[in-house]
Amino acid sequence: xxxxxxLNLAADMGCxxxxxxxxxxxxxxxxxxxxxxxxMDEAEVFAIPNCIIVSVTAPDGQPVTRMRRVGAHGxxxxxxxRCNDLNRRLCAETPPIAEAQRLLRAIPGQARRYNDRVxxxxxxxxxxxxxxxxxxGLTDMGCACxxxxxxxxxxxxxxxxxxxNGFFHTLVSSAAxxxxxLGLVRMGIPARLDVITISAxxxxxxxxxxxxxxxEIMAGDVLSSLSHAAAALLTAVAIALGxxxxxxxxxxx
Amino acid sequence: MYQYFxxxxxxxxxxxxxxxxxxxxxxGIPITCAGGALGWLIYLLFGKTIPAALLASAFxxxxxxxxxxxxxxxxxxxxxxALLPLVPGGGIYYAMRQMLSQDMDQARITLLETFGxxxxxxxxxxxxxxxxxxxxxxxxxxxxxVHLHERHHHS
Numbered sequence: 001x002x003x004x005x006x007l008n009l010a011a012d013m014g015c016x017x018x019x020x021x022x023x024x025x026x027x028x029x030x031x032x033x034x035x036x037x038x039x040m041d042e043a044e045v046f047a048i049p050n051c052i053i054v055s056v057t058a059p060d061g062q063p064v065t066r067m068r069r070v071g072a073h074g075x076x077x078x079x080x081x082r083c084n085d086l087n088r089r090l091c092a093e094t095p096p097i098a099e100a101q102r103l104l105r106a107i108p109g110q111a112r113r114y115n116d117r118v119x120x121x122x123x124x125x126x127x128x129x130x131x132x133x134x135x136x137g138l139t140d141m142g143c144a145c146x147x148x149x150x151x152x153x154x155x156x157x158x159x160x161x162x163x164x165n166g167f168f169h170t171l172v173s174s175a176a177x178x179x180x181x182l183g184l185v186r187m188g189i190p191a192r193l194d195v196i197t198i199s200a201x202x203x204x205x206x207x208x209x210x211x212x213x214x215x216e217i218m219a220g221d222v223l224s225s226l227s228h229a230a231a232a233l234l235t236a237v238a239i240a241l242g243x244x245x246x247x248x249x250x251x252x253x
Numbered sequence: 254m255y256q257y258f259x260x261x262x263x264x265x266x267x268x269x270x271x272x273x274x275x276x277x278x279x280x281g282i283p284i285t286c287a288g289g290a291l292g293w294l295i296y297l298l299f300g301k302t303i304p305a306a307l308l309a310s311a312f313x314x315x316x317x318x319x320x321x322x323x324x325x326x327x328x329x330x331x332x333x334x335a336l337l338p339l340v341p342g343g344g345i346y347y348a349m350r351q352m353l354s355q356d357m358d359q360a361r362i363t364l365l366e367t368f369g370x371x372x373x374x375x376x377x378x379x380x381x382x383x384x385x386x387x388x389x390x391x392x393x394x395x396x397x398x399v400h401l402h403e404r405h406h407h408s
Contacts, residue, residue, distance in 0.1 A: 075276075077277045077278075077327075077329070077330040078277065081327060084326070120356045121273060125270035125273070127267075130267045132263045133264055134336065154266075192352075194346065196344050202296070202337070203340045205345070206340075207336055208275075208375060210340065210371055213375065214378065217379070239346075243346055243350075244352075247349060247350055248353060252346065
């Protein structure tokens with residue numbers, strides 16, 4: 001068992017965790033535990049959103065460092081839970097490195113994902129029930145479902161169009177939602193514009209970023225926390241601007 | 254009774270949609286959605302104000318910590334979705350609307366309220382889960398000490 005292999009294993013584990021949306025402290029802690037379990041007590045791990053740096057010292061005193069970038073990613077709780085379980089198991093049993101690598105690589109295949117159509121269903125489903133929560137009736141529920149579906153189409157299939165630019169992606173999605181909501185109301189459907197727009201906008205709201213920012217400041221990762229808080233603020237601005245497009249149109253049509 | 258039942262149900266169902274987006278499976282779905290529903294109930298009971306949101310998110314924080322310990326899973330999965338119905342999406346919308354109609358005073362008030370709401374969510378769940386963790390580790394330590402003591406007596 002050599003240092004480099006353990007280093008690679010830890011880096012892969014960190015990437016897998018971060019890619020599934022784990023908080024920074026979870027990524028760092030898991031990697032540290034893994035390195036300790038494999039006998040590297042002097043290992044250093046540093047993670048910020050989208051980047052992991054891990055460094056160990058070889059027996060001859062030579063430092064070995066590895067940096068990994070993790071691209072834009074969503075949140076995949078199922079995968080995070082599996083990585084977490086595997087990490088706990090590896091720390092307890094410390095199987096040979098090759099075996100550990102094999103187990104880690106098997107996770108993306110094992111952890112099932114809902115396909116795009118089911119995600120789309122989720123996008124239509126939630127606004128339907130947000131509408132009555134915000135004071136809407138049956139017609140509002142139907143309209144919110146349609147507008148939510150449109151937001152889902154933009155969010156699920158628009159990724160290729162907008163690349164990694166989350167700000168623009170959110171802006172366009174919320175503009176589409178607000179224009180469709182306006183169209184439905186102007187067509188004479190007796191729905192309340194605010195209720196159906198807000199219900200659909202709830203799908204874009206930066207709840208995850210707020211939650212992560214707060215969990216990270218709790219763990220003392222001020223840098224990561226700030227970057228998530230900024231992301232939350234930017235997303236909110238994007239939503240406001242997008243809605244503004246629809247609302248401005250309202251004054252002319 | 255009836256006035257609380259329906260909103261709680263809607264909140265539960267709204268959370269179900271989000272579990273599909275975050276790939277939550279199995280028992281995680283009812284657990285996190287129940288958290289969202291109960292959080293909303295507390296928000297309603299205390300009158301839909303910012304302090305009510307603080308209490309609701311504090312409750313969700315503790316709820317998620319307990320759920321995560323019972324199931325030995327990361328807390329994130331339970332807190333993420335449960336908080337979402339409380340996120341002030343309406344505030345963003347109304348602030349924009351008031352700004353566009355040149356009603357700057359009202360827009361400022363709405364923005365401040367929205368920001369207060371988001372901060373209440375963050376602080377509430379942060380404080381409650383910090384307190385929970387601190388007391389949890391204290392209880393664990395106490396437990397360990399008692400065990401140590403007993404073993405000492407036996408030997």
